Amino acid sequence: MNAIKRLFDWLRRLLFKPSTQIGLGILIIIGFAGGVWFWAGFTAALDATNTEEFCLSCHTMEDNMLPELQKTVHFKNRTGIRAECQDCHVPHDFTDKMARKMQASREVLSHVMGDIGTREKFLDHRIVLAQREWDRFKANDSKECRACHDYDSMDFSKMRVTSQMIMRSAAERDASCVDCHKGIAHELPNTEGMHNPxxxxxxxxxxxxxxxxxxxxxxxxxxxxxxxxxxxxxxxxxxxxxxxxxxxxxxxxxxxxxxxxxxxxxxxxxxxxxxxxxxxxxxxxxxxxxxxxxxxxxxxxxxxxxxxxxxxxxxxxxxxxxxxxESIEPAWDIASQTYDDNCSTCHRQPAPSSHDANQWPGLWSGMVGFTNLDDETGALVLKYLQLNSSDFGESSEGGSIENTIQDARPGVVS
Structure with a gap:
């Protein structure tokens, strides 16, 4: 009984200090209650800003992004499952989500300042916005995509033969979804007039x-x-x-x-x-x-x-x-790296020497549409492929074309 009495006396002194002082217990209770209130409000605000309704409250999204999304299978399909803005553009992990929210403040400021306030301004700035998202998906291995799409759960037998070949290869390499599926939910940016640094x-x-x-x-x-x-x-x-x-x-x-x-x-x-x-x-x-x-x-x-x-x-x-x-090799270094980076993602890209110079233009025109290369860079890569093709012997294996600039086509007598 004495022990219980001493406990109650201690609690009374802890909670009910003179008016000139605040008891430690009161501070703990107030702090705990305030923390609960703050976290509840923070979570509610976070959830509210992650909804599609919140995203579409900005006319830039409603006028530009929504009409594009509505045309895709991610919006309407036979299963009735629809991907919303937050499913793709808000990371699911808390730490990454907070980092993305801080980044989004810059985009909100850009909208308020009118940088993308019109359709024309949005299209002009679109490549910057798209590249920022592509880089994020590339860095996290398309984690948001993989929340719904997983290689281990795919039934390749139900795919078309051409799709099977590509997807099986991607699964073997554990390729990031964004490597092949840029523009899957929104239109690709217009790269005309872009400059390659x-x-x-x-x-x-x-x-x-x-x-x-x-x-x-x-x-x-x-x-x-x-x-x-x-x-x-x-x-x-x-x-x-x-x-x-x-x-x-x-x-x-x-x-x-x-x-x-x-x-x-x-x-x-x-x-x-x-x-x-x-x-x-x-x-x-x-x-x-x-x-x-x-x-x-x-x-x-x-x-x-x-x-x-x-x-x-x-x-x-x-x-x-x-x-x-004096040498074209520095340009070839850029072209080779660009070719490897952009054309090894969807499939195993053919070596330059696997085709002759006259075949490459047709092949390249069918490939370049799946990249975001500007016209100038695309022309450089095509030139690299042609001048390192099977027509140039050792050059096609990494040698220099500078030793053959006066040669006619191999096998044809000048």
């Missing part, structure tokens, strides 16, 4: 190149050709990886000599370095393509595979300084 390094290196007369160089970025150094008349354009011979330099311009091939049909505007291979290097303006003062035809011969006559042509033009390099 990797080209900045090429231009920086080209800018430091000291061009010497009589030496051969490689053009590293598409640029204009001019008839004179004052750039009064543009003669056409020259593509990346095109070999040129420097013959003069004046006032920030370099005069180059082109010794190439063209098909003798129409205006013959497109010029090729290699006989019989459809690898465009130069395009001459229609009005100048048959100008004998600008273009000299030195010989002609028939392509035995097509029966089409090809003409050997030459001409001198001017290009602005800063676009020529």
């Amino acid at each position: 990797a080209f900045d390094s090429l231009l920086s290196e080209a800018g430091s190149t000291k061009v010497k007369e009589g030496e051969t160089y490689f053009n590293v970025i598409p640029q204009a050709l001019y008839t004179t150094e004052d750039k009064d008349t543009q003669a056409g354009t020259i593509e990346i990886a095109t070999p040129v011979k420097a013959i003069a330099h004046k006032d920030g311009m370099t005069q180059i000599e082109l010794d190439m091939w063209r098909k003798n049909k129409g205006y013959g505007r497109v010029w090729y370095t290699y006989f019989g291979l459809n690898i465009p290097d130069v395009t001459i303006d229609k009005e100048l393509a048959r100008d004998e003062e600008l273009v000299t035809v030195t010989s002609a011969k028939e392509d035995p595979l097509t029966g089409l006559e090809w003409q050997k042509v030459s001409g001198t033009f001017w290009v602005a300084d800063g676009g020529l390099m």
